[in-house]
Amino acid sequence: MDFSFTEEQSMLRDTVASYLGDHYDFDKRRAVVSKEPGWRPEVWKAFAEDLGILGAPFSEELGGLGGGPIENMIVMEEFGKALVVEPYLGTVVIGGGFLKHSGHAAAADLIGGIIEGKVIFAFAQAEPQGRYNLASVTTTAKKDGAGWTLNGQKAVVIGAPFATHFIVTARTAGGERDVQGVSVFLVEKGAKGVTTRDYPTVDGFRASEVYFENVSLGADALIGPADNGMPLVEKVVDEAIAATCAEACGVLRKLHEGTLEYTKQRKQFGQPISSFQVLQHRMVDMFINVEQAVSMTYMANIKVGDDAERAKAASAAKVQIGKACKFVGQNAIQLHGGMGMTDEMAIGHYFKRATMLESAFGSVDHHLARYEFLSLGKAA
Amino acid sequence: MNLDFTPEENAFRDEVRTFIKENYPADLRKAQDEHRSLTKDEYLLWHKVLAKKGWVAPGWPKELGGTGWTPTQKYIWSEETARADCLPILPFGMSMLAPVLYTFGTDEQKKQFLPDIYNGVTWWCQGYSEPGAGSDLASLKCKAERITADDGKEYYIVNGQKTWTTLGQYADWGFFLVRTDPNSKPQSGISFLLIDMKTPGIEVRPIITLEGGHEVNDVFLDNVKVPVENRIFHENQGWTCAKALLAHERSGIAGVARSKRNLEKLRTIANTERSDTGSALLSDAFFRRKVAELEIDLTALEFTELRTLAGESSGKGPGPESSILKIKGTEIQQRLQELALEAVGHYGAPFLRDLSGSNAGVGPDYANGLAGDMFNGRKTSIYGGSNEIQRNIIAKMVLGL
Numbered sequence: 052m053d054f055s056f057t058e059e060q061s062m063l064r065d066t067v068a069s070y071l072g073d074h075y076d077f078d079k080r081r082a083v084v085s086k087e088p089g090w091r092p093e094v095w096k097a098f099a100e101d102l103g104i105l106g107a108p109f110s111e112e113l114g115g116l117g118g119g120p121i122e123n124m125i126v127m128e129e130f131g132k133a134l135v136v137e138p139y140l141g142t143v144v145i146g147g148g149f150l151k152h153s154g155h156a157a158a159a160d161l162i163g164g165i166i167e168g169k170v171i172f173a174f175a176q177a178e179p180q181g182r183y184n185l186a187s188v189t190t191t192a193k194k195d196g197a198g199w200t201l202n203g204q205k206a207v208v209i210g211a212p213f214a215t216h217f218i219v220t221a222r223t224a225g226g227e228r229d230v231q232g233v234s235v236f237l238v239e240k241g242a243k244g245v246t247t248r249d250y251p252t253v254d255g256f257r258a259s260e261v262y263f264e265n266v267s268l269g270a271d272a273l274i275g276p277a278d279n280g281m282p283l284v285e286k287v288v289d290e291a292i293a294a295t296c297a298e299a300c301g302v303l304r305k306l307h308e309g310t311l312e313y314t315k316q317r318k319q320f321g322q323p324i325s326s327f328q329v330l331q332h333r334m335v336d337m338f339i340n341v342e343q344a345v346s347m348t349y350m351a352n353i354k355v356g357d358d359a360e361r362a363k364a365a366s367a368a369k370v371q372i373g374k375a376c377k378f379v380g381q382n383a384i385q386l387h388g389g390m391g392m393t394d395e396m397a398i399g400h401y402f403k404r405a406t407m408l409e410s411a412f413g414s415v416d417h418h419l420a421r422y423e424f425l426s427l428g429k430a431a
Numbered sequence: 432m433n434l435d436f437t438p439e440e441n442a443f444r445d446e447v448r449t450f451i452k453e454n455y456p457a458d459l460r461k462a463q464d465e466h467r468s469l470t471k472d473e474y475l476l477w478h479k480v481l482a483k484k485g486w487v488a489p490g491w492p493k494e495l496g497g498t499g500w501t502p503t504q505k506y507i508w509s510e511e512t513a514r515a516d517c518l519p520i521l522p523f524g525m526s527m528l529a530p531v532l533y534t535f536g537t538d539e540q541k542k543q544f545l546p547d548i549y550n551g552v553t554w555w556c557q558g559y560s561e562p563g564a565g566s567d568l569a570s571l572k573c574k575a576e577r578i579t580a581d582d583g584k585e586y587y588i589v590n591g592q593k594t595w596t597t598l599g600q601y602a603d604w605g606f607f608l609v610r611t612d613p614n615s616k617p618q619s620g621i622s623f624l625l626i627d628m629k630t631p632g633i634e635v636r637p638i639i640t641l642e643g644g645h646e647v648n649d650v651f652l653d654n655v656k657v658p659v660e661n662r663i664f665h666e667n668q669g670w671t672c673a674k675a676l677l678a679h680e681r682s683g684i685a686g687v688a689r690s691k692r693n694l695e696k697l698r699t700i701a702n703t704e705r706s707d708t709g710s711a712l713l714s715d716a717f718f719r720r721k722v723a724e725l726e727i728d729l730t731a732l733e734f735t736e737l738r739t740l741a742g743e744s745s746g747k748g749p750g751p752e753s754s755i756l757k758i759k760g761t762e763i764q765q766r767l768q769e770l771a772l773e774a775v776g777h778y779g780a781p782f783l784r785d786l787s788g789s790n791a792g793v794g795p796d797y798a799n800g801l802a803g804d805m806f807n808g809r810k811t812s813i814y815g816g817s818n819e820i821q822r823n824i825i826a827k828m829v830l831g832l
Contacts, residue, residue: 384813407779
């Protein structure tokens with residue numbers, strides 16, 4: 052048993068942390084997200100060219116660093132600490148995941164494009180009435196000669212305004228929530244019939260409603276098996292959950308540290324408010340939440356490559372992280388008092404991100420139900 | 432003990448309901464529906480309608496313009512106004528300052544200020560908190576020195592900074608706690624001053640809150656000259672006024688009627704939203720249990736408030752028990768906001784503040800602004816004495832610890 056990081060992994064963390072320290076301070080980030088386009092393509096370029104991190108979880112044959120989930124975890128935790136909005140999750144973890152696992156003919160080329168920073172993915176999965184059920188898909192792909200015709204709407208597609216390509220789940224058979232009949236497609240954003248309505252999100256990211264109207268896809272747009280795409284979708288989403296948990300750990304650490312720091316310097320009744328036992332215990336509980344979240348994130352990222360354990364591990368971690376996001380986020384604001392309510396202080400921005408991460412890829416309830424089923428079987 | 436409404440009370444409810452239906456300003460309704468920030472005039476539209484009707488100040492003594500309603504009628508009033516999503520009457524003049532004025536003010540002061548509060552002519556703001564004096568309000572430093580000016584009259588010269596001044600950007604006047612005796616114990620050197628916000632030396636600077644709104648402000652006072660007649664109650668005894676005001680602030684803070692209305696909205700949302708299986712979210716075992724628990728907690732709060740009100744009508748003023756209402760009331764408001772945000776799933780994320788014109792929302796209309804409300808709602812367990820301070824008050828004043 053070993054929870055230590057390799058030298059390469061520690062170097063990866065240091066590289067990312069030091070770059071973000073120099074180029075991604077809070078005020079800079081705040082200025083960027085408050086106006087269009089809401090991200091910095093030059094930062095993305097630096098990730099690709101100067102840091103080489105966009106290849107972190109890809110094999111060396113593909114031009115990557117030869118890592119996997121642990122490397123994603125390291126990058127994402129650092130991104131969480133700096134509230135990075137650039138689309139690593141959608142592109143490297145999700146887009147890269149689908150390509151890597153599907154053995155798609157164009158996978159090597161597209162992964163090469165990802166590593167160079169030229170290909171950017173967004174995951175067009177959620178639908179207006181689908182909640183967190185991945186099989187709830189009404190977008191349709193109808194067979195059309197050798198290819199397909201795509202119709203439908205995808206909801207709140209994070210990072211869509213920055214993307215060059217979408218990964219789209221669509222129904223090729225079966226009814227609205229049937230697990231069978233879901234297929235996965237690769238769609239270029241510029242394809243005829245693809246339109247978007249772009250908007251900022253409450254935590255400073257960018258997203259779109261994505262509309263497909265008679266979008267003509269070639270046979271090679273299909274990723275994975277026709278009609279039976281769900282196992283692949285679940286696998287990649289579980290990997291995305293493990294990475295999201297890591298981002299949350301970065302956010303949680305900053306929330307906790309920021310609160311400790313603030314309560315030590317804020318004086319009321321003639322003493323630092325950190326000297327009050329009621330606040331000390333609150334900060335201890337926040338600390339316990341953070342540590343448990345980190346433990347579960349390690350667990351999930353270690354197990355996510357093992358198909359027998361993956362789903363349970365991802366859902367268990369997401370439950371723990373979801374609860375921690377709420378508890379730590381809300382108490383960080385509370386202990387900052389009025390200052391925590393201001394846009395000017397970073398703490399509120401971490402809180403907003405934590406709130407969105409709480410339900411990313413499924414709320415606590417969603418993952419508790421999934422875990423219950425996987426661990427305890429169907430309820431009577 | 433009984434909970435029945437008399438036929439007269441039911442008739443009163445009908446009267447209130449009809450009045451709101453026929454008189455609520457349409458422009459204000461539209462602005463509320465579009466989730467846009469209100470102008471100063473819009474804030475006061477409903478206030479003025481009620482002032483004309485004689486219903487704007489149910490909490491005031493009858494001889495000063497109060498309605499003379501029974502506690503039951505007041506309860507019906509708050510239920511019906513919440514039910515119809517009426518904009519709450521701004522509390523600063525109406526329910527924060529006015530009770531201080533009619534309890535501690537001179538006849539001249541009452542005559543000068545109460546009618547304009549009643550009619551919505553004067554917009555008041557609060558100058559209590561300072562950067563260094565939040566939970567420990569009595570440590571406030573904003574200094575007022577008494578001088579005799581060249582005109583032979585006495586003035587206070589006020590210097591310092593106030594913060595979290597809600598809607599101070601619109602204020603005509605403010606009520607301020609200032610230190611008039613720097614040498615005595617913290618609570619005993621404070622005076623309660625009314626200051627014309629147009630006086631030279633006052634600067635109001637916006638504080639943008641985390642959800643992006645401009646609701647609160649910093650107020651800087653630089654040699655602001657205030658006539659001594661604008662002091663309420665005795666010099667150095669302003670803390671008495673401050674405490675009375677805070678107790679009033681707390682008792683209104685429970686927000687039971689509003690929470691009942693928001694619970695109703697939450698149920699509607701959760702009946703419209705789909706669960707993972709495609710059924711109504713409200714039939715999802717996890718979600719419905721949270722709603723049920725919240726309803727029970729709200730009922731407990733409602734009956735605690737009714738007990739408090741019954742005590743008040745038999746002559747007891749709002750006491751330290753009102754801290755219970757503040758704690759539970761704000762916790763419930765926050766849980767309602769969290770559940771509403773949770774209910775709408777993905778559509779909690781879009782950030783679209785102004786939905787007027789062509790800028791229509793994304794996703795269902797009811798989802799717009801829910802995240803912002805939830806973020807903004809974190810203030811409720813902080814303001815008016817944080818919930819930690821409220822627990823200290825109960826420990827000390829109620830339990831005698």
